[in-house]
Amino acid sequence: MKVFKILFTLNKQVNYGEGVFIAFNFTNWDLREAIRMECQKNDYWTKEIEIPCLYFEYKYVIGQYENILENRITWEKGPNRSSENLKLLEMCQSKIHFKDVWEKRALIFYLIDRKQKIKSGNNHKHDILLFGQVKALNSPVKFTDCLLNQKRQLYFLNLQLEIEEVTNPIEVQIYMHAQIKERLIEIISKSVKLNYRNQPINICEDILPESKCCLLK
Known part of the structure; x- marks a missing residue:
């Protein structure tokens, strides 16, 4: 065991x-x-x-x-x-660390980039910001990136919600500045209302569909 x-x-x-x-x-x-x-x-x-x-x-x-x-x-x-976040935390941390705040609850958002190419020191990393109508997002918060292996990059954000925000739906929106092959793309997600849940939220599946994409290059 x-x-x-x-x-x-x-x-x-x-x-x-x-x-x-x-x-x-x-x-x-x-x-x-x-x-x-x-x-x-x-x-x-x-x-x-x-x-x-x-x-x-x-x-x-x-x-x-x-x-x-x-x-x-x-x-x-x-x-x-x-411990619903345990598997995700195990992937991105050398030591599994539950960083808790008294009477707040952690809500983790993540994105796994499976096409990341680690061949050059100039490798582009996505810039991902989270906006929302919760106290922890009075200003946009940037996702942290973590290299899982040579083919996967993890982006994650740990949001600490107040008790009243746990019991009511929260509204969030993602902004992403991404590079896909040789193209630079700006992605602005639709505004999404989410009910609090313990398990991590995959922003690709839950938030980015039906998003607005702009080609920058």
Whole structure:
């Protein structure tokens, strides 16, 4: 059975004597089995954990540092977090890293370029921007690129949504400046309303169809 070593990180200020814990569905949310994170600096909590399954759900909990069952316990609001992004994160990171924000939920967009040619130092990389009517997109955000292998390039963006944005559809739009063979193409997607979901969103399948394309060269 494969074991996944995952680094969990979270920024959260807590009161003196309190700590941040992670509770999992595979322990039936039993707080006696919750794992306490380590505070590194400036309310930055981390913990690397070996997980014995591909799919799992988890949530952050605040409780007494030495004994979570003593005194007041605070569960973060919102839907359970899940490992639906695990396969994508495993592709683009040397160490699997869940970068979480208290009471926000991650929504990952991605595009895999399967025709990337790695023969020249002048190889063109696509510029991809995401626009949208959510707080995290007050200004357009650029996709990060990652070389998977000699034939595939991955572009991805991790968007942190507020709780109220998780429960309501969000509206987004993609702008892409791409090179296909010797041609430069500008692509502006239609505006798309998406319901929050844990699994990554493939912008080619979900957003780019019916997009406006302009030939630049």
